[in-house]
Amino acid sequence: MKNKEGILMKIMRYSFSIRGVLDEHNLQVVNRIATNGFMYLWIYTAVANIVMLFLPEAMITHSFTIGFVFINILVGFGGVSMYMSHQISKMKLNYQEVSKDEYPNAVRRAYRHGAWWGLLYGIYVYLITAPFNGFASWFTIGLTLFIIIVSWTSDTQREIGHIVKIH
Amino acid sequence: MMNRVREYRKLNKLSQFELAEAIGVARQTINLIENDKYNPSLKLCILLAETLGTDLNTLFWKVGETDEE
Numbered sequence: 001m002k003n004k005e006g007i008l009m010k011i012m013r014y015s016f017s018i019r020g021v022l023d024e025h026n027l028q029v030v031n032r033i034a035t036n037g038f039m040y041l042w043i044y045t046a047v048a049n050i051v052m053l054f055l056p057e058a059m060i061t062h063s064f065t066i067g068f069v070f071i072n073i074l075v076g077f078g079g080v081s082m083y084m085s086h087q088i089s090k091m092k093l094n095y096q097e098v099s100k101d102e103y104p105n106a107v108r109r110a111y112r113h114g115a116w117w118g119l120l121y122g123i124y125v126y127l128i129t130a131p132f133n134g135f136a137s138w139f140t141i142g143l144t145l146f147i148i149i150v151s152w153t154s155d156t157q158r159e160i161g162h163i164v165k166i167h
Numbered sequence: 168m169m170n171r172v173r174e175y176r177k178l179n180k181l182s183q184f185e186l187a188e189a190i191g192v193a194r195q196t197i198n199l200i201e202n203d204k205y206n207p208s209l210k211l212c213i214l215l216a217e218t219l220g221t222d223l224n225t226l227f228w229k230v231g232e233t234d235e236e
Contacts, residue, residue: 020193021187021192021193023191023196023211024207024208024211025195025196025205025207026193026195026196097193097194166184166194
């Protein structure tokens, strides 16, 4: 009954912590959430770019363009990610049901997942702060390490909280 | 669509988790089917009937239909 998962589904599963079996019902739910997310993104992309096209040339300065890119990342990436995560949580697709024997393995997987996310957030923060504060500055390195540890522990904690032991 | 999945699962002394594992679906899906909140596909209906040792007509029927019809 298990469906073969494509690469996009694997990315989605990992990015949004979709756990357990993706059977026909869960697949329908995930498809609905993904379609909604895509439509929000599609409408936003169309509106934002059309507005940008009609703005007077004098307004489009370098800092304005950077601001536009940041807003796109914030709304397009962050907004849609938040919507998807919220919906997946609401449908409890990020809950993992395991037997007592499988519990330690599930916890180890949660630690690994947290470590990956910590690393990704760390790289992201480093790339944002390094151009302004220096690539080898104590502030950049310290902040990056802090973000890695905070993201790792918070993600691991959340993941472990979503593991349900079945007797 | 109404069903007797819960009844036949208990007859077979299976938990929702065991039935879900046997047919490769999530436990929540079995729970939704038993509570008439999700209409499974024909493929899943056949799998359920085979696993529970019965046939489709016994396990599923349309809303409003009775055994006598």
